[in-house]
Amino acid sequence: MKSTPPMAHIAQLALPMAGSRFIQMFTGFINTMMASHLGHQILAACALVGASLSFTLLIFISILFSVSFIVGRSYGAQEYGKIGALVQQGMVLSFLLSLLLLGCFFLIVPMLRLFHQDPAILLYVHDYFYALAWGAIPILLQCCLEQFFYGILKQRLVLVINIICMCFSISIAYVFIFGKLGLPSMGIASIGLAFALQAWLNFLLLLACCYFLKTMKPYQLFHRHAWQGLIYCRKILSVGWPIGLQLGGELGAYFVMTMMIGWLGMNALAAVQITQQWMYLVIVPIYAISEAAGIMVGQSVGANRRHLIYAIGRSSIIFSLGLILLLDAAFVCFPNFFASFYLHGYSIDNFKILQLVRPLFLLMAFTLIFNTTRNIFAGLLRGLLDTQFPMRIGIGMMWLIVLPLGYLFAFYWHGGVIGFRWGENIGLLIGAIIIYWRWAKLGNQISEQ
Structure with a gap:
């Protein structure tokens, strides 16, 4: 390298x-x-x-x-x-x-x-x-x-x-x-x-x-x-299937969450759609940084330059969070501008949607920080070919924490669509902490070998 x-x-x-x-x-x-x-x-x-x-x-x-x-x-x-x-x-x-x-x-x-x-x-x-x-x-x-x-x-x-x-x-x-x-x-x-x-x-x-x-x-x-034993086919599958299952499980949880938000009415669904469209756009470079960091970690392990692993992890998280903080500042300071790409005119419904969009963009700023941290460290772990641990944490976090908490905040404690975002942020924060702990532990073991 x-x-x-x-x-x-x-x-x-x-x-x-x-x-x-x-x-x-x-x-x-x-x-x-x-x-x-x-x-x-x-x-x-x-x-x-x-x-x-x-x-x-x-x-x-x-x-x-x-x-x-x-x-x-x-x-x-x-x-x-x-x-x-x-x-x-x-x-x-x-x-x-x-x-x-x-x-x-x-x-x-x-x-x-x-x-x-x-x-x-x-x-x-x-x-x-x-x-x-x-x-x-x-x-x-x-x-x-x-x-x-x-x-x-x-x-x-x-x-x-x-x-x-x-x-x-x-x-x-x-x-x-x-x-x-x-x-x-x-x-x-x-x-x-x-x-x-x-x-x-x-x-x-x-x-x-x-x-x-x-x-x-x-x-x-x-x-x-x-081709004896198809060792590389089995290796690709053994490393890759947890990634596919994790993304499928998390997308499935978001689908269920969207269905439940639909119970709150069209305005809530529209407000969430606006913020999610921007969030999906931001996630693209974050996933690229995550994969790039994983590739670099793999190259360092292969080249027996294991002392570089922590430097790669530190650089990737600083780079990605720096980008996210800049975008978060824009979303928080100018929510009406970003909403204007989807809302036209001055109807009563648009006014109600804007009232929801502003706090949703604020909460989305934290969502992006927690999700970015989780995704970057998950990418680093994939570079070490550790894909099953992030899969278990990702699926467990979404189905056992984010969805139940979101439901409680939204319906039981009457938080509405804002409650779903509170539940999501709590779950993502817990997931990010656990994934970071795994990276710190595994990265330390490998760098000392």
């Missing part, structure tokens, strides 16, 4: 990773905005598609996040031949997972029927996922290769390819949505098809880089490697 100061190294790795994820979000935003011109029903269908797709994809993709941590450790140890074997088996595992993902795409509409969604809107959701089904395989293959590139510090290459694919996807979606170049308009299926074609292009470009770039030759990606 280069003798770069840890904070600079984290920024160099995390910023392109965050940029890649922002580009993927921006692509979906633009494509959805174009599709909204086709009518309110399609826009409503896009809301269902977005919620269903993000939940489903995140569970599968997060399993493959382990590839970057394992590759990073081998990269630090300069065991380049092992990286080739790991990536090959990771690609096979990605293909098998993509078959499960494909099945999930076909099950989404039947699942939504159980929640009594509008049948007319579900027709559009059906069209989207049947079009996206063509991209199930390349989506996970692309993810595996991206994690490999992150592990060997080629994050800028991934960013450039994502920019190219963004331009391609938006162009294709425009042609299909509006029926340009003599083609018929395909409605919401256009977005799914554009996503699928983008995934294929992204995967093929990454694969071409693996084959043609001279810097890739030491990793022996196209050599024959021993």
